[in-house]
Amino acid sequence: MKPGRTFAAIISIALVAGLMAGCGGTTPNGSQSETGKITVVGSTSVGPYMDELSKLFMGKNPGISINVEQVGSGQGIAATKDGSADIGMSSRELKDEEKPLNEYKLCLDGIAIVVHPDNPVSNLTKEQVKKIYLGEITNWKDVGGNDAPINLYTREASSGTRGAFEELVLGKDAAGKQITIDETICAAVLNSTGNLGASVGNDKNAIGYMSLGIVPEYIVKAIKFNGVDATPENVKNKTYALQRPFLLLTKNEPTGIVKDFLDFCLSSDEAKAYLESQKLIIE
Amino acid sequence: MKQGTARWRMNDKVIRSLLFVCAAISVVAVLLITVMIFVEAFPALKETGVWDFIAGTKWKPTDTPPQFGILPMIVGSVYVTGLALLFGLPIGMATSIFMAEIAPPKVAVVLRRAIEILAGIPSVVYGFFGLMMVVPIVQTLGGTGMSVLTASIILAVMILPTIVSVSEAALRAVPAEYKEGSLALGASHWQTIVRVQVPAAKSGILAATVLGIGRAVGETMAVILVAGNIPVIPESILKAVRTMTVNIVLEMGYVQPGSLHYSALFATGAVLFVFIMLLNFSIRALTKTRGEKQKNAKKH
Numbered sequence: 266m267k268p269g270r271t272f273a274a275i276i277s278i279a280l281v282a283g284l285m286a287g288c289g290g291t292t293p294n295g296s297q298s299e300t301g302k303i304t305v306v307g308s309t310s311v312g313p314y315m316d317e318l319s320k321l322f323m324g325k326n327p328g329i330s331i332n333v334e335q336v337g338s339g340q341g342i343a344a345t346k347d348g349s350a351d352i353g354m355s356s357r358e359l360k361d362e363e364k365p366l367n368e369y370k371l372c373l374d375g376i377a378i379v380v381h382p383d384n385p386v387s388n389l390t391k392e393q394v395k396k397i398y399l400g401e402i403t404n405w406k407d408v409g410g411n412d413a414p415i416n417l418y419t420r421e422a423s424s425g426t427r428g429a430f431e432e433l434v435l436g437k438d439a440a441g442k443q444i445t446i447d448e449t450i451c452a453a454v455l456n457s458t459g460n461l462g463a464s465v466g467n468d469k470n471a472i473g474y475m476s477l478g479i480v481p482e483y484i485v486k487a488i489k490f491n492g493v494d495a496t497p498e499n500v501k502n503k504t505y506a507l508q509r510p511f512l513l514l515t516k517n518e519p520t521g522i523v524k525d526f527l528d529f530c531l532s533s534d535e536a537k538a539y540l541e542s543q544k545l546i547i548e
Numbered sequence: 549m550k551q552g553t554a555r556w557r558m559n560d561k562v563i564r565s566l567l568f569v570c571a572a573i574s575v576v577a578v579l580l581i582t583v584m585i586f587v588e589a590f591p592a593l594k595e596t597g598v599w600d601f602i603a604g605t606k607w608k609p610t611d612t613p614p615q616f617g618i619l620p621m622i623v624g625s626v627y628v629t630g631l632a633l634l635f636g637l638p639i640g641m642a643t644s645i646f647m648a649e650i651a652p653p654k655v656a657v658v659l660r661r662a663i664e665i666l667a668g669i670p671s672v673v674y675g676f677f678g679l680m681m682v683v684p685i686v687q688t689l690g691g692t693g694m695s696v697l698t699a700s701i702i703l704a705v706m707i708l709p710t711i712v713s714v715s716e717a718a719l720r721a722v723p724a725e726y727k728e729g730s731l732a733l734g735a736s737h738w739q740t741i742v743r744v745q746v747p748a749a750k751s752g753i754l755a756a757t758v759l760g761i762g763r764a765v766g767e768t769m770a771v772i773l774v775a776g777n778i779p780v781i782p783e784s785i786l787k788a789v790r791t792m793t794v795n796i797v798l799e800m801g802y803v804q805p806g807s808l809h810y811s812a813l814f815a816t817g818a819v820l821f822v823f824i825m826l827l828n829f830s831i832r833a834l835t836k837t838r839g840e841k842q843k844n845a846k847k848h
Contacts, residue, residue, distance in 0.1 A: 309804060335804055416692050421777075422610045423803040445610055452692045453776040453788055456798045460679075460773060467683055468692050 300328035301522045307334075307341020307354030310425035311371065311511045314543060315354055318536055322529050329522055342366070345514045351523045353514035356429065367518065369531055371511040372545040375477030375500040376430055377487040378507070379462070381469045386410040388489040391506065394434050397472060400450045405470065416452035418465055418473035424456070430474050433507055459483075477507075478544030497546050511545070585821055588814035592616060595808060601815060607779040609799065609809040616812040618819065620781045624696075624789040625823075627782065628771065629764040631700035632707060637757060639704070640711030644756075647712070648719035649741050667709035675773035678702040683774055691786040694776030699789065702770050707760035714759055718752020719745055751834055758831045762824060768793040792820045 305315055312335030319331035336344075338355040342363050345353030359368065378394060380386060386409055389397075396402040397415055406412045420427040427446065435444040448454050452468070455461045458475050462483030465471040473485070477495050480487045487495040490507050499505035519527050530536050537547055593601055596616045604617015643663075647656045682701055687693030722745050730740040746753070768791075776788025777798055790798070796813050803810045 421798045421801070422608075423799045423801065423809065428610075442612060445608070448607075448778055449780040451778055451788075453694050454778055454790070454798065456772065456777075456801060463679060464692075464694065467679070468687070471692075 299326055299522050299525070301330075303329065303331045303351045303523055303526055304349070305331060305333045305352045305354060306336060306344040306350035307514075308338040308356040308511070309335040310356040310374070310429060310509075311354040311513075313425070314371075314511070314540065314545070315513075315530070317539060318530050319526070321535060321539065322526055326522075326525075329526075331526065342514065345516055348516060351515070352527065353512075355512040355514060356425075356509055357432070357512075358510060359512070359514075367515045369513040369515075369527060370548065371513055371530060372540050372547045373500050373508055373510055374429065374545055375495065375497065375505060375508045376426060376433065376474050377477040377480050377495040378490055379465055379473050379475055379480060379483075379485040379487050381465060381471055382484060382486045383469055384410060384486060386488060387486075388492055390491055391434060394490070395436070398435060398446055399444070400447065413470045415472055416468055416470045417446075417450065418453050418455065418461055418468075418471055419446050419448065419451050420458075420461065420474075421454055421456045422448075426458075426474065426476055429509055430507075433509065476544050477505075478546065500546050501548055582821070585814055585818050588811055589818040590811070592808055592811035592815040593818075596812070596815075601812075602819065605781065607795070609812060614808060614812075616808075616815070618792065618795065618816055620779050621790050621792045621795045621816065622819065623781050624775075625765055625791040625793075625820075627696050627785075628699045628703060628775070628789060628791055629761055631696060631785065632703035632764045633757065633760060635700060635704035636707045636711060636760060640708050640756070640760070641715060641753070643708070644712045644716040644719060645741060645746070648716045649737070649745065663709050663712050666705070667713075671706065671767060671770040672773075674702050674706055675770035678770060678774040686786070689786055692776065692788070694774055694788050696775070696782050696785040696787065696789045699771050699775040699791075700785075702774055703764045703767060706767060706770060707763050710763050711756045711760045714756035715749065715753045718749035718756065721752065722748040755831055755834050758827055758834065762827050765791075765820070765823065765827070766793060768797050772797060792816050792823075796820075 303319075305319065312333055316333045316335075319333055323329060323331055334350075338357055341350065341353040342355055342359065344350035345366055346363075353366070356374070359366065378389060384405070386405060389408060393402065393408050397408070398417060398419075400417075402408060403415055404412065405415055420430075431443060431445055435446070438444050452471070453464055455464060458479055461473050461475055462479075462485055465473040466484040475483075477487070477500065478497065480495070489495070490505060493499055493505045495505060495507070500508045513527060513530065515523065515527070540547060596604070601616055601618060602622065603619050604615065605619050606615040606617045607620065608615040643659070647659055651659065678698060678701070682698050683693035685693075686695060686698045686701075689697075726744050726748055727740055730744045731737070735743065771791055772794045775790065775794060777790045777794050778788040779790045779795070780788075782789045795816050799809070800813055803813065
């Protein structure tokens with residue numbers, strides 16, 4: 266009889282405690298100073314980082330709600346222009362016809378071309394990388410390496426790094442359509458930098474690409490692109506071409522909570538630490 | 549004392565309803581998940597058409613216009629699972645016969661513990677082991693080492709615990725009279741195993757196989773690391789392959805929620821769901837016939 270009772274008591278206590286914990290969440294927080302909504306619209310590459318930064322900001326300012334919509338740089342720029350977005354996100358420089366907007370550089374993103382450490386090839390031009398990823402060059406000897414097939418490694422279709430690689434290296438076709446990687450000619454499609462790094466390090470004939478900041482963590486060789494070393498310094502001084510800026514945009518001079526949030530993203534130590542932890546390069 | 553009994557009854561009621569609520573949670577979860585998968589899958593299936601989605605051979609989700617055909621993934625799942633069974637089933641069967649019939653009790657206990665540990669290893673560890681140890685070995689046979697063969701080898705090891713434990717239980721459940729009868733008629737131990745024990749445990753062994761298939765079809769983490777994940781029907785077992793589960797996990801990370809691509813990943817999940825449901829029904833059909841047979845046997 267006694268154990269039964271104890272069991273029932275424990276369950277009721279647990280249930281009551283659960284209910285009380287549930288109520289705790291709805292207690293209004295009286296300490297907030299600002300309230301309002303911010304809409305951030307744009308690039309799917311910048312979006313995940315801004316999403317994380319907005320969570321950090323909202324954690325400190327419970328009255329503010331920030332909505333990050335990831336729809337692409339072009340749409341983000343358009344939404345900033347017509348005023349439907351408070352802040353726009355772009356993962357490329359603005360075209361002349363898209364200006365003028367207030368531009369704020371969040372950070373830079375560099376992409377390294379990586380091969381197996383034993384691969385004698387140490388430099389590739391943009392044209393060579395493009396031909397390799399389109400399947401037009403399929404042997405390392407055609408780019409100054411060993412007589413061996415080139416095994417292509419790529420990230421998955423929804424990856425931001427892959428999108429940037431396709432944009433920067435493959436470019437657009439005659440009709441203005443973005444050229445994409447044909448996965449069926451690749452050796453492997455991998456869904457994380459870690460997996461890609463390990464796989465390229467395993468395969469003597471591999472070529473892959475990954476965020477430049479993270480290369481030292483893997484046993485791979487980052488080769489020169491157009492003769493320039495893949496280093497953060499060369500990204501900062503613009504000599505390394507496989508890079509793009511992450512821009513935040515506003516239509517007018519920012520004020521109020523939009524300004525507070527921009528200041529947080531661009532100059533707070535917390536935001537800097539987060540972006541650096543994501544291997545992005547801050548100028 | 550009467551008061552005590554009344555109280556006990558109260559407690560009984562409370563606990564009974566608590567248990568009912570807990571039991572209901574799993575039913576509700578199944579319903580919610582089913583509805584969610586099919587609701588999310590609907591836009592892609594409508595856009596592509598169910599037949600074109602299942603029989604289409606081109607998966608190009610980021611092209612304009614996108615193409616969603618998952619035949620390479622369906623074939624990939626079947627290839628990898630089939631080959632894993634080809635490797636895993638004979639080894640698993642042999643192990644279970646050894647444990648149930650031949651091994652001394654102490655040895656059987658050690659084996660059982662080892663297999664329990666095998667079952668407890670997280671699948672990502674299997675995958676990492678495969679990437680670091682099996683891929684370089686398969687590489688020496690040609691190709692990159694990320695292939696149907698590599699994935700099947702890893703899966704064969706992963707389905708061993710399921711096959712061994714279920715078929716061992718089935719072998720042990722064979723009534724002792726069968727064995728005694730066979731031995732009494734002068735059959736050797738091995739003849740008894742092959743001609744009497746295994747046939748008598750046939751439906752249990754079949755169930756073990758189906759459970760193993762279920763495990764292999766559903767496995768994701770271990771496969772994603774070693775299969776190469778190319779959305780094309782592999783020409784040989786040394787070529788890369790993408791299974792249905794891998795297709796979902798590979799691209800779910802950064803896909804825009806609500807987009808057609810997102811929906812197409814759920815639609816892949818829906819196809820997989822139907823696949824697994826069919827497997828479950830076949831298990832039930834198998835175990836049912838087994839139960840009926842035993843009932844009939846008792847009647848006679």
